[in-house]
Amino acid sequence: MSIPASTSATIGEIADWLGVPLDDVAPDEAATRITGAASLACATEAEVSYYDGDRRSATDAAATRAGLVITNAAGRERISGAAVCLLVDQPRLAFARVLERLYAGPAKSVGVHPSAVVDGTAEIDETARIEAQVTVGAGARIGAGAVIGVGSVIGPNVVIGEGTRLLARVTVLDDSLIGARCVIQPGVVIGSDGFGLAQDNGAWRRVPQVGRVVIGNDVDIGANTTIDRGALDDTVIADGVKLDNLIQVAHNVRIGEHSAVAGCAGLAGSSEVGRHCTLGGGVGLAGHLTLTDHVHVTGMSMVTRSIHRPGVYSAGTPLDTNERWHRNAARFKQLDRLARRLKQLEKRFGGTPGPEEDS
Template structure:
């Protein structure tokens, strides 16, 4: 939860912050940030390519950040500052124009804090939150309303739990993390053994250990390890509605989009990306630098960096039904092809479309 306040900056001041030249009125002032399509004359916007059909020369933004090669596309009414990475520069200025300030201060009277918990100076605890025995919260931690921390939870400096976050016993969260509403960290993993005709629960005795500068999206769940820990390393970014099963390891600076599901004991390397809806079967390893596109199902380990895809692209229902029927005939067609090739041992060369 946060309260935002605004200030104003001139084009000259922004250019000085970015070490970039001004094209247009250096005294033009902006008070807010907006998209190119909705910006007004006192707004800052950025352009980094036509991703949504926006025509930048039709924007009413007062100040626009773009690359030098894109300057000719900007409206003549706007002041323009050219930078190498417009979006990154936009973030820098947006943080100055709209500084974040916590909504709460100190400890709300309705919060329940166990006497054995250790809270550093500057910790904020919002209404109706519960801090369990032995918890340790470093300086600058913000616990929003309705959060629950179990026994012996440790949270590093300047980490923020926005609202209704649950972190269960013995879990560790590093510095500078942001955890969005509804996230659950440290719930039991799906460990079951069939015995005498019924499922028996396997004790989940590990922890969840989260590094520094990790983002965890709303309603994402991260299961504790069965014996060893589930680990989310420094700089990893997790979107909303992700399921991380027990003993999963996610490497530094990897990013996972919404609705992905990682089965138990999967290992994702550093600087990997998983698109929305990606599924990982259990006990797989993705090496560093693997990028899996949305809705793909990964059923084997990947040992070479690169971009990987799976699944059938969207088609008309009529053609999809035909292709689905033909898919069931692939084995028979392959056997017929082998028979044909045995009588013609030198097959024709692959076409350009067939050649990987």
Template sequence: MPAIPTDAVRVADVAARIGGSVRGDAGRLVSGVASLASATISDLSYFSGNRRGIQPDKTSAGVVLCQSKHQDALPSGAVLILVPNPQSAFVDVLEWLFPRSEPTKCIDPCAHIHPTADLADDVTVGAHVVIGAGCRIASGVRIGPGCILGENISIGSDTELIARVTVMNHCEIGARCVIQPGAVIGSDGFGLINEQGRWRRVPQLGRVVIGDDVDIGANTTIDRGALDDTRIDNGAKLDNLIQVAHNVEIGAHSAIAGCAGLAGSSVVGKYCTLGGGVGLAGHLTLVDGVHITGMSMVTRSIRQPGVYSAGTPLDTNDNWHKNAARFKQLERIAHRVQALETGLNALRKNDEENL
């Protein structure tokens, strides 16, 4: 269903806002935004290039943001706003037409705040929030309903905890972060030793330290370090349902998609991306600029930037079973090939000696 802003706006005003040039009727009104597939004549959409399932020539959108090289792919009746980066420009339009509502600066009477907690005057605290002793909450922070903050926690300015976020003792969260519902920050890491067949828990004494401008998705868990800290650097973006184990380090501006799992003491460099379902074994390092495609299992450190993949693509069940059976024969086949190569080299050497 298309989203509808408070008031309709002219194409000329949209173009001026994002620095684009108009091809068509600059006076046309935009009263909604939508995808190319669902947009109507009164909606604005964007096209950033051919992608699977997108048919730009079939759209009914009245206004489309696009690059000049793609304008011929769109219907002649659409008004176009030509920009260098349509997707980024579309986000600019969304932020303009649908600004985030500013909450009323207040503390809900149902919240429980320890007397030693230090909150800035304009902090917003929702219903049933618990804030422990020694917490330091900076200006503009918004703490949504049901959040629980332990003791001696620091939260930087303009950070928002949406709802039901749990932050355990001594953790630090930077400025302008957004943490989605159900996230748990600073729970004990999975630190165990085996003594004569029985598991013994190792005390987890480190913290979680999160930089500025970090996003953390719903139900993502970030464990505290065992002795040193678990660290998430500035600008990192974590999707929903990610497990970050103790002593993991995630570099600045890296992005990790949903259901990824990072085992203890793994290090992810700056500007890395991990696709959905990626698994990192513990005690390994990815250098800056490494990109791991979805569902890959990483079992060794990666020392060169680039794109890496693992796993087998989806196939019919019959073909998969045949290939799985062949996988079991790879070791034997490798030995046979090696033996054949050794034999051929011996024959070649013998022929050369007889010439």
């Protein structure tokens, strides 16, 4: 069951939002009021859903009770005849635009909550909203329309851009810069010290971290993700980057424009991710390596060397029965010996080894 929408709209109004003509929709159908959104399987006559033609959802599409389905020409043929369909090129994207309007929520008051503690040198735009129990440090600047959620901490000299929203309990430490229209989920920590250590006669000595975190515009950061400040230079998250929950971004990491990282990934210090890259859940990046633009690493892969060519990369062994896994693990230990024997045979019989792939 989805949460109720904060507003409702007729099918005709939704078509106007999307710029879709209603040539084949009867006036009474266009006047049908949509009050929420749900999946194809669960939607009711007053709810909107979407279908992109995926065969895995074909059964749900054929039986859906949704009052409105946003789909494409190919998907229309599978939709239940009872549903009104709006045809678009990118159903999921159009559906997202509709959700933004239906679930926008009522306008909230602006200003500083009485329980917030704001340093006298901080600059807060008159259209910003500072919620309960927030702390804002000296020299901080909060931009127009920004929202700082309950219990958040804004350190000295932090800059929060226009329209950026911090939900509850977000911590942004000293000198961090966050751009416009970002959304930062509860529990995120930005600007904590990186894991910088030096050996001192057998003991570890902490190395002060004196760089910043610089985050661009339109960045989303999931719950309980941490982004460390740079050791000397800045940690940089570029425009349009999307980070899932529970991600560790270490000091001096740089993530290029419009890249996306799924949950539980870990990016070690000074690693660089190019533009339009994706890292699946649980991916690990070793430190001081570079991924070029348009690299896609599948889930649970460990990246230990730089990747210089765009493409899809995977590592690790797929799940198997315990018996077979143990048998194959034992064989892995023999690979080096087998490779040497193969090389000797190639020399003996005149074979030519195939070229090694270089990423």
